[in-house]
Amino acid sequence: MDHPGTLVLIMALAVLAPLLGYATGRWLPVPVVIFEIVLGVLAGPDVLGWAHHDRVIDTLADLGLSMLIFLAGYEIRFAEVRGSTLRRAGGAWVLSFAAGLGIALLISGADLAKSLVIGTALTSTALGAVLPILRDSGRLEGRFGSVVMAFGSVGEFGPIIAMALLFSGRSPGAAGAVLAVFAVVTAGAVFWAVRPRPPWFARLIAVTLHSSGQFAVRFVMLLLAGMLGLAHVFGLDTLLGAFAAGMLTRLVLQGAVPERSGQILERIEAIGFGFLVPFFYIVTGIDFDLAALLDGGRPLLLLPVFLLLFLLVRGVPAYLLAPRDLTGRGPRTALGLFSSTCLPLVVAITAIGLDEKVIGAGEAAALVAAAMLSVLVFPLLAFRLLRREEGGGGRTVPGRAAETGEAW
Numbered sequence: 001m002d003h004p005g006t007l008v009l010i011m012a013l014a015v016l017a018p019l020l021g022y023a024t025g026r027w028l029p030v031p032v033v034i035f036e037i038v039l040g041v042l043a044g045p046d047v048l049g050w051a052h053h054d055r056v057i058d059t060l061a062d063l064g065l066s067m068l069i070f071l072a073g074y075e076i077r078f079a080e081v082r083g084s085t086l087r088r089a090g091g092a093w094v095l096s097f098a099a100g101l102g103i104a105l106l107i108s109g110a111d112l113a114k115s116l117v118i119g120t121a122l123t124s125t126a127l128g129a130v131l132p133i134l135r136d137s138g139r140l141e142g143r144f145g146s147v148v149m150a151f152g153s154v155g156e157f158g159p160i161i162a163m164a165l166l167f168s169g170r171s172p173g174a175a176g177a178v179l180a181v182f183a184v185v186t187a188g189a190v191f192w193a194v195r196p197r198p199p200w201f202a203r204l205i206a207v208t209l210h211s212s213g214q215f216a217v218r219f220v221m222l223l224l225a226g227m228l229g230l231a232h233v234f235g236l237d238t239l240l241g242a243f244a245a246g247m248l249t250r251l252v253l254q255g256a257v258p259e260r261s262g263q264i265l266e267r268i269e270a271i272g273f274g275f276l277v278p279f280f281y282i283v284t285g286i287d288f289d290l291a292a293l294l295d296g297g298r299p300l301l302l303l304p305v306f307l308l309l310f311l312l313v314r315g316v317p318a319y320l321l322a323p324r325d326l327t328g329r330g331p332r333t334a335l336g337l338f339s340s341t342c343l344p345l346v347v348a349i350t351a352i353g354l355d356e357k358v359i360g361a362g363e364a365a366a367l368v369a370a371a372m373l374s375v376l377v378f379p380l381l382a383f384r385l386l387r388r389e390e391g392g393g394g395r396t397v398p399g400r401a402a403e404t405g406e407a408w
Contacts, residue, residue, distance in 0.1 A: 006051045013039040014278035033129060033281050033343070034376050040285020051286045057279075064280025066242040067272040068344055069156070070224055072128035073246020074265070076153050077146070085147060085323050089154040092317040092339075096123040097158065100313040107305075114363075117353035120162045121367055122306075122313040124345035125155025126375060130338050132273075133379050139386070144335075147326055151318050151339045159345050160243055163352070164236045182234045186244050189227075193248045197256035205257050209264070216257070216264045217271075220249050239348060284347050284368070292361035293369055299362030306370035311378070315340035330389030334382035341378045346371040 017035040024030050043051040101119035108114040130152055134140040140149075165175045208215040224245040231241030253261040293299045315336035322332045350367050353359040 006054070006057055009043060009050055010040075010057070010279060010282050013043060013282050014275075017278065017282075029380065031129070031133070031375050031379070034372060036278050036281035037285040037288070037372055040282040041288050041290055042285075043282075044286040044288065044290070046288075046290035053286075057283065060276065060279045061283035062238075062280075064272075064276035064278070064283075065344060065348065066224070066228060066238060067276045068128040068280060069160075069239045069242040070246040070249075071269065071272050071277075072131065072153075072156055073243040074250050074268075075127070075131045075149065076247055076250065077149065085150045086154070088321045088323055089150040089318075090158075092151060092321040093123060093154045093158040095317040095321070096155075096314050097162065099317070100309075103309060103313065113356075113358045114353070116166050117349055117358050118363070118367070120159050120166070121342075121346045121349045121371075122309055123155065123162075124159040124342045124349070125152045125314065125339050126341050126343045126345070126371075127152035127156040128277075128344060129375055130341055130379065134338075137383065143325065144331055144386075147323055148335060148338050151335060155314065155339055155342075156345065157243060159349065160237065160240050163349065164240055178234050179236065182231070182236060182240070185230065186227075186248075189244075189248055190251060193251040194255055197252070202257050205260060205264070209260060214267070216253075216260070217267050220253075220264065220268055223249055223252070237348075239345075280344075288368060289361045289365045293365035295362065299366040302363065302366035303369050303373075306367055307373050307377075310340045310342060310370060310374050311336070314342070315378075328389055330385040334385045337378040337382040337385075341374050343368075343371040343375050 014036065017032050017039060020035045021030055021032040040051070042048055045051075097119065100122035101115055104115035104117075104119035104122070105112070107118065127149075130148065131140060134145055134148060139145055161179070164179050205216045207213070224242065227241035227245035227248070228238045229241070231238050231244075250261075253264055257264070293303070318339035319332050319336035322335050326332055326335065346367055350359065350364040354361065354364050
């Protein structure tokens with residue numbers, strides 16, 4: 001490790017972030033992820049210059065992004081997101097992609113390569129950030145939570161598929177063929193996952209769950225590593241493998257040990273949200289090009305434009321195609337706001353654009369900064385709308401008192 005001090009610094013910032021979230025939660029509920037990114041920016045080269053990159057830090061950050069997408073894939077509940085709700089969610093994303101690509105062509109002066117990057121980024125949803133917020137506030141269970149899950153799942157999965165098809169460096173036909181083969185292999189893994197596990201599997205999980213063996217956790221990590229490796233072999237983005245691994249893990253655990261799946265998930269989340277995911281967000285802040293955002297004026301002007309486009313491109317189709325049983329303007333608008341909340345995939349997509357020299361540093365910084373603001377602003381507005389719909393603006397809904405900085 002070339003910079004062990006940076007590792008210690010990142011872990012210190014990871015501890016500081018929830019403390020700041022708890023302290024400010026009395027006045028304004030701010031997602032902890034915002035503090036993680038801002039602290040990373042402060043420690044980065046454009047402000048204090050304390051943090052430095054090396055291979056270990058980059059690897060941990062990549063694992064953090066993979067774990068975030070894995071946990072988003074795990075949260076998908078197939079029984080709740082199928083049927084007409086899933087079809088509406090898919091239609092909303094297709095409409096978003098068409099609108100995003102069209103608007104990006106206008107912004108970029110008909111530069112197709114740049115438009116694909118910007119347009120795809122505009123269609124993403126930060127399911128990994130939205131679901132913990134909903135779960136902590138008690139709104140994940142029930143019809144509204146399942147609808148948000150469906151629209152968020154497609155908003156996460158759609159851009160990942162688009163990245164695999166459009167940013168792989170292959171022709172569309174070749175990329176589609178490779179993706180189809182990967183889908184077949186994944187379908188085989190799903191068939192294996194839903195088959196009954198032998199009795200010793202459940203016994204071994206029960207015996208080692210509270211011991212140093214931790215068979216279940218190791219098995220889940222093997223699934224994640226295996227799907228990441230499979231995606232790499234096929235030349236696809238590893239985020240596709242992480243998402244598929246999360247779905248497979250839920251199928252295996254719910255089928256084999258449904259009564260212990262919650263305890264196993266708690267251990268996986270401890271690894272993810274306790275270590276790897278904060279690492280990813282803090283390194284995102286360290287990598288954030290603050291100088292490019294503030295230089296020249298145009299990137300800074302693009303920031304509110306992109307924030308508005310997230311809402312128009314992603315939120316409006318979600319509002320229009322919301323299921324008919326989601327009555328009331330408040331819940332439908334809240335669905336649009338949650339669907340417009342984005343960040344992880346925006347970071348990944350803009351990183352690809354920068355590596356391919358398709359977009360400039362200023363445009364990438366404006367996109368990431370707008371995505372950061374979406375995580376801060378859109379869920380806050382959505383919760384206010386839901387509270388107004390449920391309690392007339394002042395009544396506290398039982399089980400939802402966790403809407404504080406800690407819950408975020």
